[in-house]
Amino acid sequence: MKVARWLLLLTHIIVVCGFWLWNHIRSPGGSLLSKGAPEVLLATGRLAAVLAVSGILLQLMLIGRVKWLERTFGLDKLIRVHHKNGLLVLGALSAHPILVTAGHAMKERASFWVQLKDFLANWDAVPLAASGWLLLLILGAASLAPVRRHMRYEHWYALHLTAYAAIALAFFHQTRLGRDFTRNQVLTAYWFGLHAFVAVNLIFFRLLRPTLVFWRHRFTIERLERETDDVTSVVIRGRALMDFRIQAGQFMFVRFWMKGFRWQSHPFSMSRQPDGSEIRLSIKSIGDFTAAIPRLAPGTPVLIDGPHGVFTARYCQREKVLMVAAGIGITPIRSLAEELAADGRDVLVLYGNRNEAAIVFHKELDELEATCPNLRVIHILSHDPSWTGEKGHIDAEKISRFASDAAERDVFLCGPPIMMKDVLKALAAMGVPRSTIHWERFSL
Numbered sequence: 553m554k555v556a557r558w559l560l561l562l563t564h565i566i567v568v569c570g571f572w573l574w575n576h577i578r579s580p581g582g583s584l585l586s587k588g589a590p591e592v593l594l595a596t597g598r599l600a601a602v603l604a605v606s607g608i609l610l611q612l613m614l615i616g617r618v619k620w621l622e623r624t625f626g627l628d629k630l631i632r633v634h635h636k637n638g639l640l641v642l643g644a645l646s647a648h649p650i651l652v653t654a655g656h657a658m659k660e661r662a663s664f665w666v667q668l669k670d671f672l673a674n675w676d677a678v679p680l681a682a683s684g685w686l687l688l689l690i691l692g693a694a695s696l697a698p699v700r701r702h703m704r705y706e707h708w709y710a711l712h713l714t715a716y717a718a719i720a721l722a723f724f725h726q727t728r729l730g731r732d733f734t735r736n737q738v739l740t741a742y743w744f745g746l747h748a749f750v751a752v753n754l755i756f757f758r759l760l761r762p763t764l765v766f767w768r769h770r771f772t773i774e775r776l777e778r779e780t781d782d783v784t785s786v787v788i789r790g791r792a793l794m795d796f797r798i799q800a801g802q803f804m805f806v807r808f809w810m811k812g813f814r815w816q817s818h819p820f821s822m823s824r825q826p827d828g829s830e831i832r833l834s835i836k837s838i839g840d841f842t843a844a845i846p847r848l849a850p851g852t853p854v855l856i857d858g859p860h861g862v863f864t865a866r867y868c869q870r871e872k873v874l875m876v877a878a879g880i881g882i883t884p885i886r887s888l889a890e891e892l893a894a895d896g897r898d899v900l901v902l903y904g905n906r907n908e909a910a911i912v913f914h915k916e917l918d919e920l921e922a923t924c925p926n927l928r929v930i931h932i933l934s935h936d937p938s939w940t941g942e943k944g945h946i947d948a949e950k951i952s953r954f955a956s957d958a959a960e961r962d963v964f965l966c967g968p969p970i971m972m973k974d975v976l977k978a979l980a981a982m983g984v985p986r987s988t989i990h991w992e993r994f995s996l
């Protein structure tokens with residue numbers, strides 16, 4: 553499956569580069585590349601544009617929650633590739649106007665700045681494309697880690713929506729001035745088809761599918777349950793839930809259709825194994841949206857985009873499992889532990905918290921342990937002097953003491969980034985193969 557997806561991408565790159573070579577070698581008057589530096593600059597500039605647009609379309613597919621991609625790679629990985637590919641797109645986007653302006657300036661024996669002014673003042677579709685280009689550059693710059701850290705998620709997300717306008721402006725520019733287009737009908741058809749393919753995927757997976765899912769299941773909030781001081785569970789009911797195919801460990805983007813909530817959709821993992829009658833999400837208050845969760849009213853409609861994620865039993869290869877969670881990271885682990893234990897696997901859960909009051913699902917985990925002899929939960933508390941059990945953090949010493957056979961287990965991991973980093977390091981030192989470690993990050 554993975555190979556087929558990569559082949560699709562490779563084929564596209566071969567097609568566009570092939571067309572580009574064909575166009576420049578077969579152009580009237582012979583190879584453009586042999587006509588000197590200005591033509592080489594212009595041709596390279598055009599290639600940069602084609603690659604930049606390909607990269608932007610890929611960006612949309614990576615972020616579009618496209619099920620057939622997500623099922624293979626996992627949303628988490630797709631989003632990480634999206635971040636990296638963004639840098640390549642920025643590079644290609646910047647190269648295009650520089651190379652094309654430099655090429656024309658050399659041809660016209662003008663300076664770079666005079667040529668740029670001429671493009672902006674006199675060339676059809678260039679000012680629009682320049683605005684789109686500027687929007688994409690701002691977006692790219694805003695996505696760089698040091699800038700993004702200082703932006704609210706909602707502002708950063710809203711800025712991302714301007715990318716669609718920028719792509720429309722760039723598309724207009726390509727069809728008017730793109731030499732590869734105006735000369736080659738097959739490439740034009742391919743390019744239009746490619747844009748249509750991406751648009752159809754986006755519209756279906758981002759808009760139509762969640763609407764259809766809501767239409768079919770009519771999700772509403774059944775009740776809220778207080779788990780700890782800062783964690784509230786939202787129990788959701790719906791029609792024909794048996795047909796809503798969801799696996800323990802998966803997450804979904806939810807939008808609560810109530811005043812004050814409806815403009816934001818946030819990802820949350822299912823915290824109990826799906827039973828065909830209810831879905832439970834357990835949400836920790838960390839910001840404005842999550843702090844307002846206890847105000848949600850029963851009966852509120854819920855739009856669900858999902859389920860998503862590959863943090864599921866489907867990818868568990870071994871009979872023995874080690875699960876490591878900290879804080880609210882217990883949500884997918886809790887539902888998955890129940891499923892894997894019911895499946896007869898030997899499940900060991902290491903669960904870290906600050907103090908006893910912060911343990912989410914304490915009673916439920918005790919009950920699960922009591923009913924499943926093959927499930928063991930060890931609580932590890934870092935700041936609770938009255939705790940008589942394990943103290944400290946989940947570290948290499950604890951893992952090797954409780955799971956000296958970690959290399960023979962599948963490992964499922966979810967918690968704060970610093971804990972995940974330390975645990976991954978400890979597991980690597982214990983010789984646990986990366987292919988048997990599965991993790992869910994609570995940040996996209």
Ligand SMILES: Cc1cc2nc3c(=O)[nH]c(=O)nc-3n(C[C@H](O)[C@H](O)[C@H](O)COP(=O)(O)OP(=O)(O)OC[C@H]3O[C@@H](n4cnc5c(N)ncnc54)[C@H](O)[C@@H]3O)c2cc1C
Nearest residue numbers: 705817818819820821834835836839840841842883994995
């Ligand atoms: C796959 C996944 C599963 C998750 N499961 C759970 C869970 O079961 N329980 C739980 O309590 N939390 C879960 N989270 C985290 C939860 O989504 C964030 O805590 C929540 O969105 C924060 O929103 P806020 O406005 O209250 O906080 P803010 O302070 O505004 O945001 C804190 C951080 O949360 C992230 N975030 C904020 N808004 C969004 C958004 N709309 N979409 C994506 N990320 C956003 C950003 O990284 C941001 O920096 C999960 C996250 C992911 C990615």
